[in-house]
Amino acid sequence: MSSAIVLNEKLENVGALALPAGFEEIHSHNLYLYVKSYQAALRSNTAHSKTKGEVRGGGKKPWAQKGRGGARAGSRRSPVWVGGGAAFGPKANKNYDLKVNKKQKRLALEFALNEKAANNALFVVDSLSIESGKTKDAASIIKTLGTRDALIVKELVDEKTMLAFRNIQNCYLVDASELNAYLATAFYAVIIEKSVLETITKEG
Structure with missing residues (x-):
């Protein structure tokens, strides 16, 4: 069973959060179909x-x-x-549109997150906000985790945090409604707030 790495406020590893066992049973073809549909929509x-x-x-x-x-x-x-x-x-x-139903979209996201967890690249935090709004404070997060790039997922993106992350090339900040399997796959690591991950696991 794959587990996400739980981080505290200092970004220290303080435990693990197991993903549902059903995530490991999802076929990778669901991710393939979603990514193909996503890229087709960009044409x-x-x-x-x-x-x-x-x-x-x-x-x-x-x-x-x-x-x-x-x-x-x-x-x-x-x-x-x-x-x-x-x-x-x-x-x-x-x-060029390719239809992917709602269930396949959900399965694709669950598979992508499970793959990140299996590679120790899924990090969970209670809350992630940059109150200073400074880029250097946001960049220090990636440096501390030692990952080349990351997708940051918040329940709701605030203005200060957006200002801090917007000029960092190897980071992309989204709120929970924007999270999808393509973005989760495109980045080496995913840093996600606990409330967002719990919502996804409950739906699964």
Whole structure:
């Protein structure tokens, strides 16, 4: 059974918090489906080429159908002409969205957190706030834990803590409503408030 590392106010290891046994039974495919869906939703889908019906010009037939000795041509907007439309170019109306149901989203997050716990990269604190609002105080947390980067999850993000973390490149601060399996996987470690983790384990 995987366990999260419990930290006190000084970020010292004071124990372990076991995750539900059911987390270890979750198949990794749930995480794969969620991450694939998340990344698909990030696609801007702006690539678009014009067909011969959308490009400008070419209303008149370039030359007579017969008697010229050359190939017939009906429009200067044809794809074979320079400046003509594209025959099979990309279209911006393509939908890349991939549906993932609510249960799979929950299972994906539980699997991701269990993986962090198994690698000793899931840290639990009662509360994490930077009252000074200073970046150096926030950076000291990562330095103390000795992790290269971290996702910080609070029940509700306050302004001072946001100011402290916003300029640190290897940290990302979110509140409980923003937490998802993709973010939990993207960072080496997850530092999460106890109340948030308890809510997740109860739902599971």
